[in-house]
């Protein structure tokens with residue numbers, strides 16, 4: 001059985017959520033944006049490109065150009081690198097070893113789908129090496145499209161896809177793409193009371209990737225997809241999520 005495993009990065013492979021959010025906020029200020037809703041989980045899509053666009057729109061009344069978005073990604077990269085280059089970023093226990101074992105196994109392929117922009121993602125993944133396709137918020141503004149991009153870039157012939165993530169947005173994308181799902185974290189709180197304890201881990205050392213991680217959420221337990229999530233166009237085509 002061939003399995004594709006799609007990893008989120010922040011909070012899933014790395015303890016990088018606080019550092020990323022601090023760099024993101026600093027980069028918004030560096031870009032001249034001051035009216036900022038920092039309840040990051042409240043935005044329709046949990047990606048850097050979507051939140052940047054919404055903050056930019058709230059401050060200027062228009063959406064940013066591709067060049068303005070790229071400039072923001074560069075500033076974010078500088079801010080994150082400056083904040084983490086001395087001490088580095090801790091990994092979630094067992095993450096590197098787990099990834100390494102999967103990369104060597106014949107029946108597994110790995111890919112990465114992150115809500116971070118491309119440049120800052122390269123910094124985070126550097127210690128792990130280039131193990132598979134990487135889809136980022138520079139490719140799509142919808143989280144779900146980033147996951148679809150990672151699956152698309154991985155090719156065909158998989159018997160199942162297993163997504164691994166730490167946020168409700170990761171789980172929602174797994175449900176929407178028909179993937180199995182492993183939750184990373186100390187409790188099922190982000191995923192809901194119904195979420196099976198068997199699918200939750202705080203350390204990769206305990207994960208058996210061959211186990212069945214199918215999800216069967218009760219009706220209405222997982223938020224519906226926002227409008228147009230399924231209108232996906234793989235790169236390099238222009239996707240509807242940038243309109």
Ligand SMILES: [Mg+2]
Nearest residue numbers: 008010011166
């Ligand atoms: Mg995450």
